[in-house]
Amino acid sequence: MSIVIHTGNGKGGVKKTTTSAAxxxxLAEKGRKVLLIDTDGQCDLSRLFGVNANSVGFSTADLYEPGFSFEPVGSDNFDWKDKGKNDGKIHIIPAHLAKLADVRKLPFDKVLDFKTNVLNLAKKFDYQYVIIDTPPSLDINQMAGLATANYTILPLSCDFESCGEEKIRQYFNVVKSVKNKANKSLATPLVVLTDVDAKGDLTKKYIAWSNQFFGNAMLPEYVEHSAMLPNALNSKRAPWYKPNNGNDRAKGKKYKKVIDAILARFGEEA
Structure with missing residues (x-):
């Protein structure tokens, strides 16, 4: 049975797409077959993995149509350790800006068609993991991902203005609503701090507050602020694979530990 991971937040710029990609x-490096689903109309994940909805003839908007079926497209855009030497693969269903804008007008019950189609695709093509990347809004695309997932990740930047208690409670209210209506087994969001400058006084205050506010729902490991991630993504390689320099090597190694810690919470063995 596939494990479905949703990465969401009502705020942009918190590294949702970067986390989904990593x-x-x-997982591909570990020999897993992964399906990426891009529900963000900005199409950043789709561009990152080199898949265009207009070129392939379908998009995530089609997942809201009952009984719709297609074969996701394989992406060969990135390099990782032992690529081609094990069964690790990444496939993607790309986003389409205009079509997803129309999707936002759909009633809530259409998330059930999305959920059914995703789970059917996962079963048909034997994906061990499905990762759903979502928009920076609390719309139907966010809700559809939550309705489908076993687990959800809430990436946060250390900023009380954009990721403070009020904004987080709004997001958690959406999670609670979707769980009650469409996904009783959805786990409590796993909170991950991203782009952390641990030397900053404001960051220290945010980390202390978030530890108290989230408790065990917060991952102890966090992503340090670094040029390593954009360097890796621009080079189309896993952040810990063949780094450009010594600093990127050290930062990439730490980042891999964060990703492994996230996956361990979802039952993936080291």
Whole structure:
């Protein structure tokens, strides 16, 4: 049975897409077959993995149509350790800006069609993991991902203005609503701090607050602020694979530990 991971937040710029991509790359490195689903109309994940909805003839908007079926497209855009030497693969269903804008007008019950189609695809093509990347809004695309997932990740930047208690409670209210209506087994969101400058006084205050506020739902490991991630993504490689320099090597090694810690919470063995 596939494990479905949702990466979400009502705020942009918190590294949702980067986290989704890194999880897929690490799982592929470990020999897993992964399906990426891009529900963000900005199409960043789709571009990152080199898949265009207009070129392939389908998009995540089609997942809201009952009984719709297609074969996701394989992506060969990134490099990772032992690529081609094990069964690790990454496939993707790309986003389409205009079509996803229309999807936002759909009633909530259409998330059930999305959920059914995703789970059917996962079973048909034997994906061990499905990762759903979502938009920076609390719309139907966010809810569809939550309705489908076993686990959800809430990436946060250390910023009380954009990721403070009020914004987080709004997001948790959506999670609670979707869980009650469409996904009783959805786990409590796993909170991950991203782009952390641990030397900053404001960051220290945010980390202390978040530890108290989230408790065990917060991952102790966090992602340090670094140029390593954009360097890796621009080079189309896993962040810990063949780094450009010594600093990227050290940061990439730490980042891999964060990704492994996330996956361990979801039952993936080291």
């Amino acid at each position: 999880l897929a790359l690490r």
